Amino acid sequence: MSLSQLSPLLGWCAIINLGLLLWWWIAFLIAKDTIYKIHTRWFALTRPQFEAIHYCGMGLLKLANLCLFITPWIALQIIR
Template identity: 35%
Template sequence: MDIQTLTAFFMWCTIVNGSILIVWTLIFLLAPELVYRSQNAWIPLPRESFNVVMYCFIGLFKLLFLVFNAVPYLALLLIT
């Protein structure tokens, strides 16, 4: 696999996962009650616990996004 293919791969991974992160965060910030009601049908949790779980998941996803998508893509851009 050459460096251009690897760079293109990480570019698209960064775009797709960054888009998922942005959409997920916007939905949770703009319509938290809708998210809570839809998820509460499957997994009943108190509202405070649900907020903590959602913030932790968003934070974990952001951390994994940065470590496994954005940083490798930027490193590949720097060496090409």
């Protein structure tokens, strides 16, 4: 794979991941109680644990997106 092919791939991966993060945030904002009820059927979670898990998960996804896709994409734009 050449650098000219890698740059759009990284860009699209970043956009897709940001879309997933946005979808997760909106779903959590709108249907937090429903999601909590579903998760507590499977796991013994308190509300603070549930919120912390989702908050950390969103942060991890954002950090992974930054490290794995956005930063390499910016580096490729600089060396072009």
